[in-house]
Amino acid sequence: MSRPRKKGRDIHGVFLLDKPQGMSSNDILQKVKRLYQANKAGHTGALDPLATGMLPICLGEATKFSQFLLDADKRYLVTAKLGERTDTSDAEGQIVQTREVRSKTSEILTALEHFRGDIMQVPTMFSALKYQGKPLYEYARQGITVEREARPIRIFELNFIDYKAPFLTLEVHCSKGTYIRTLVDDLGEYLGCGAHVTMLRRTRVADYPTEKMLTWQQLQDLSEQQDLALLDSYLLPLDSAVAKLPVLYLTTEQTKSVGFGQRVKFENNQQIYGQVRLFSDKNVFLGVAEIGKDNVIRPNRMVNLS
Numbered sequence: 001m002s003r004p005r006k007k008g009r010d011i012h013g014v015f016l017l018d019k020p021q022g023m024s025s026n027d028i029l030q031k032v033k034r035l036y037q038a039n040k041a042g043h044t045g046a047l048d049p050l051a052t053g054m055l056p057i058c059l060g061e062a063t064k065f066s067q068f069l070l071d072a073d074k075r076y077l078v079t080a081k082l083g084e085r086t087d088t089s090d091a092e093g094q095i096v097q098t099r100e101v102r103s104k105t106s107e108i109l110t111a112l113e114h115f116r117g118d119i120m121q122v123p124t125m126f127s128a129l130k131y132q133g134k135p136l137y138e139y140a141r142q143g144i145t146v147e148r149e150a151r152p153i154r155i156f157e158l159n160f161i162d163y164k165a166p167f168l169t170l171e172v173h174c175s176k177g178t179y180i181r182t183l184v185d186d187l188g189e190y191l192g193c194g195a196h197v198t199m200l201r202r203t204r205v206a207d208y209p210t211e212k213m214l215t216w217q218q219l220q221d222l223s224e225q226q227d228l229a230l231l232d233s234y235l236l237p238l239d240s241a242v243a244k245l246p247v248l249y250l251t252t253e254q255t256k257s258v259g260f261g262q263r264v265k266f267e268n269n270q271q272i273y274g275q276v277r278l279f280s281d282k283n284v285f286l287g288v289a290e291i292g293k294d295n296v297i298r299p300n301r302m303v304n305l306s
Helices: 025-036 060-070 105-113 136-141 180-191 216-223 228-232 238-242 252-259
Strands: 013-019 041-043 052-059 074-082 084-086 095-098 117-121 151-164 167-174 195-205 247-249 274-279 285-291 296-302
Touching: 013 025, 013 060, 013 216, 013 238, 025 041, 025 052, 025 216, 025 228, 041 060, 052 060, 060 238, 074 180, 084 180, 105 151, 105 180, 117 180, 167 180, 167 195, 180 195, 216 228, 238 274, 238 285, 252 285, 252 296, 274 296
Parallel strands: 052 195, 084 195, 247 274
Antiparallel strands: 013 052, 041 052, 074 167, 074 195, 084 095, 117 151, 151 167, 274 285, 285 296
16 A cells, blocks of 8 residues: 655744734635645744734644744733723734723832733633633634643743833733733733723743744745755754753764664763753754653654665
8 A cells, every 4th residue: 555645845944924914824824835835834822913023933853843932932022902891812803991090100110020021920811721522712712711721930030121101011021821912911910090001022942043934925935946955944953942951962883772762771971860951963953852860761752864
């Protein structure tokens, strides 16, 4: 029995898209996949249609490491409108409450202190979190509210940028699992006037450089040249998603053993433990492995470029 023919190319790497407003992350993912004629693609954490900014798209074997980017810190620039609360906590929802805005800049600066550091956050009903196999937003659209437990998040930075009532602009550096819409809604309730997001832009994921991003229009313009090698030149390396992990270079014999998925005992003179990036004796990225206190390399997520 013959194998089914693949529909696209075996292309591997990470593309940094500056997501446009009004498109869902999955919609733009499929468009990028088609332009690259890639067999496999996945994004690394959805952005709302309202939001713009950095959306790393993993192609091919890079999809094996998308979880590392899902777990990475993020940075956002957000503008909130004080005085109005919506059912989705952003401008796409229906206004459910209107209150007078009396907050002064000094009061806002004091309130921001309350939301820095380790805090608990109840996820919005308009999120992709699953309940009984369905995303919460599906329940929300039916007018159903599901009880959600508060989850720990960390706000590394919450910087005041500008305030021209009723619009407040902030910069947020946060841990995974943080909902900026919920953060804004909670801040609005703390100030006693309510608030919702009117502009949201993700400026950074992990340590990916913003200057490497391309807009959707720029990518379309490049694709019109019908030069796949040119498109490929904008892909970041396969291991860029795990760039923070320490590197372990293997010998020829170790490379061969790991290639068969075998565990390898080694001297571990560098005293490296936990997750590492593995490189072959020919400096080729092999994947991610776990090293325990027993100095054994346990292959975990290995790439297949054959």
